Amino acid sequence: MSRISEERKEILLRRYGSKNINSGPGKVTPPAPGGRRPGGFGPRGPRGHIGGGKPKNAMATINRLLAYIGRDKIKVLFVFACVLSSTLTNLAGSYLLRPIINNLVDAKSTAQEKISNLVLGILTMACIYLVGVICTYLQQRIMIGVSQNALVKIREELFRKIQKLPVKYHDTHTHGDVMSRFTNDLDSVGEMLNNTLSQIFSCIINLVGTVILMFVTNWILALVIVVTIPLLVYVGNLIGKQSRKYFIGQQQALGAVNGYVEETVTGQKVIKVFSHEETTMAEFEFLSDDLRQKQMKAQFFGSIIAPVMGNLGQVSFALSSTIGGILCLTANFDIGGLTIFTNYSRHFSRPINELSMQMNIIFAALAGAERVFEVMDEAPEKADPEDAIEICAEGNRVEGAQIIKGEVVLKNVTFGYEPGKTILKNINVTAKPGQKIAFVGSTGAGKTTITNLINRFYDIEEGEILIDGINIKNIKKDSLRSNIAMVLQDTHLFSGTVRENIRYGRLDATDEEVIAAAKTACAHSFIERLPQGYDTVLEGDGANLSQGERQLLNIARAAISKAPILILDEATSSVDTRTEKYIERGMDRLMKDRTTFVIAHRLSTVRNADRIIVLEHGEIIEQGTHEELLDMGGRYYQLYTGAVELD
Template sequence: MKPGRGKMSGGFGGPGGKRPLGFGGPRGMRGAVGGAKPKNASATINRLLAYIGRDKIKILFVFACVLGSSLASLAGSYILRPVINNLVYSDGTAKEKINNLVIGILTMACIYLAGVVCSYLQQRIMIGVSQNALIRIREELFRKIQKLPLKYHDTHTHGDIMSRFTNDLDAVGEMLNNTMSQIFSGIITLVGTVALMFFTNWILAIIIIVTVPLMVYVGGMIGKQSRKYFIGQQQALGAVNGYIEETVTGQKVIKVFCHEETVVEEFEFLSDNLREKQRKAQFFGSIMAPVMGNLSQISYALSATIGGVLCLTLNFDIGGLAIFTNYSRHFARPISELSMQMNTIYAALAGAERVFEVMDETPEKGDSPDAIEICSEANRVEGAQPIKGEVVLKNVTFGYVPGKTVLKNINVTAKPGQKIAFVGSTGAGKTTVTNLINRFYEIEEGEILIDGINIKNIKKDSLRSNIAIVLQDTHLFSGTVRENIRYGRLDATDEEVVAAAKVACAHSFIERLPQGYDTVLDGDGANLSQGERQLLNIARAAISKAPILILDEATSSVDTRTEKYIERGMDRLMKNRTTFVIAHRLSTVRNADLIIVLEHGEIIEQGTHEELLGMGGRYYQLYTGAVELD
């Protein structure tokens, strides 16, 4: 009775041609469909700045380059004033005016060239800084994913998690690459422009400054709406990615049950939701620039008109008017540039919030300070306590959800080398027992002991390295066959890899592969059959020297002929190991030392195969086919 993984949950139940009534889809999807309220932007920005701040020296150099570039732009514009005044008011000869014009142009060229160099260095260094910050965030996020409990992965779709690594971090990178330096440049340009405007003509400066509150108010109103929709856009994008990942990996199931049209309808629903969120986000993000541009044009027209009047009435020089109108554009430019970056900023903040949500998740409970290490007697480790493999469950009670009990007062004793089998209906709690032995979940009541040691007092890494597991769902990594088998124990030799493959009856089919053990597997072993993939999983467990073995429907994916080979290999594999077997095929557990029948989280029968048949109870009914394993 594992918690739902959000796989097609409720997705196929809708009436034909309509959006499914109980539409659930991936679990991470529901919040995205409904939208979300804006969160704390300032806290998100501070966290991003903390990652950038680790390159303090480079940041200071970037700021120096931004300062140089901004000052060069302002100074270059100011050179126009003496150049124009020289042409208009000077009594010199034409040759002198031309010489002064050439000198002014060359001076401006040198200043602007210095600004170009500063801009180049600023951009080049800032990209390096932003990429360093991104790799820190990405690595910290990946490390956090490894520390999260299994419950988190059970309740979040893979596609939504991957979207945080890709789409959300890409949005953050786009902002760090360009927007941060542009904000600083805009502030310097704004302050410098205001200072030069007052120096040039304080009357016109006051007129321009008066328009600022209007621009700030309008920009704030648009920005508030824009940010809300960008958060919804990133969440909706994660939901779409999650659904795509589900349907692509489950394509065979979809085709088997002829649900192609249904999943298309569900995808269209999610896609329409994403489109609506993107439409609103892009609309409010894109109208910022033209609105601010038009407001700046108003201030430009006012400065030009009133400046012309001042030239006629108060002897304001034409050169001053020319540079002032230019500065009025400078004054509006940083605001306009920032407004044009609002799309990037809000998308990045929304993406960063989603990334930090994962980072802020409660990690898997750590080891107690006095936790010890254990090892098998066959693979002794210095400082670790050797164990034989006795496993005892005492009065274990557990539920995935508070208030909903899955296991009730379970008592099991497995002696070293014994084979314990769990049978029962689907959802009876068989897999839950093995999850608790591995401490994938913490029990609510009772205790689990290994050689008399409470597993809560054993370091988790040490505990799990001494338990080999073969799951019902196979998973192979990209790499060679040899590397996938060696994943069970990384220090295993090539000879041990081959020996493990022989134990699992996998050696013969591996030898027939194009490159044998060096054959590269791609796409979770897509070039192998389901049975062959399972054999490699069994070989991976065989290479481990763990004294405890868990087989969760290990032979469910192989044919009857292959199953017989595996059973012989399993007998060798289970020798001197405490083994827990979960099986629906009761024929595979007949030789178990103890068979435990679970129903609704409780042990209702236990004994050997012959003893249980003699009872004529639930096991007898299951074995003889009087009732089915539902």
């Protein structure tokens, strides 16, 4: 078995541990400076913190959660009435033992009177406890409905907000972090709403009611019990702090193991290629042992709180029993009163114990709720101006929309993702309707950024972008983007049939148009060979297809769109050379009568472009046709002939 160094151990704990608390099975890839997100655009942002911790503003978060519950105000009031009734019936039922016992030990009562009073007392207690059981049932049933209604509203609002957030938000937050807010954080909120709120209310009423009844029964014994309260609170808080600390460590270690398992299973081929099985097992054993140690501590402190508090309660019980016995002998304290008082003293520590145990759930829920509300409070995409117009293509007329031909002009465009860090510098590009414009250059030169700006995923700082002479800031975003079709380097297919995935490019497309689009993208032949053809259900982002086949479906999705502007971002990078030649023929048909922007590292794919623009460090250094650029003998010539390589 391979051994791992202390430095490697620290790296493992840092990479998979504290940054992945409750992150679940999704892998969170560390950021690469200046790189693009796997499924998005622009620079990666900082890695989001997932789960754990205490709430920053507990009261504000509580008030906000109560606002969601308050939408079912009548039901909530009924629940609290049931909690109050259930708790009071439990206390009253216990108190009824006093007259029953006093009657049994009363020497003046006859045997028949004692039996009749005993039967009557038992029936009365049974009726009271039955009311309590019914109230408890109603409380649980209704509260679950209220909490689930609140969760549905929160979840729906969160999802709606995600749809309205700008691309910049997704570029600066990991997918795992966003998913964690929908799953782990909302689950912790749901756990608190389901049981904790009503249980806290019940514990408080139970505690107050027990103290009142103890003073009513015998104030001397009540003072004895009250004196022990600070000790109970101190011990419970002490153990609770240790328990919280070790449970957080346990969750960190659990996240580390889950993250490592997911990553190694996903990268199993790479592990085998480089023969790292022994190293991988050693690293997993280290993480697993770390989880074992932290789980032992967490479970130990989590399990001792109940017996410790129980034993402290037994001390109170012993004190009250001893002093109560003395009072019965010296101060005419009745036996029934002593019986119920010792019963109350036995159960006195239970609500305190339950309250301390609920604090972990409350802290986790409030911290999770804060993370959910952080997303809800994010600024959405800027709203369209009131006088914004709609546009459409000639072949897809929309009533009231302005018809465009597809001319795209960038005038003196300057842009940076972050203030003070300029990515594009004074870019000027004109694309006539039907022209094919290609962008080439090194990684990070700004090629994809230009296409992001055309879609208004980001707003430019200086200059303007015009479509048929209209500033895109004056066009409705939905209308603008529906007239731009995109094929990205990273494929993404949704759960559903092949037909539904192609139709995603235009939902009202007919089956005949779907087939025509597939033929255009050279996808029809392989689709026909699938088990159910166009009705074949795709698994897990098209896992039952090859990478090239998935890209062909993405191209078909763009083909079915009637958008007059087309953006191809390394659209053929995932297919082999033979398939690429078929695609190029299909692309020629796809790009006919469309203004097309092509980003490519394979310079052979852009030779027939009307204009090739060479970018370096956010500036245009060369532009022209393939032949013109070769004659210039500059950067493009060096790239094409292999004198230098695209990095």
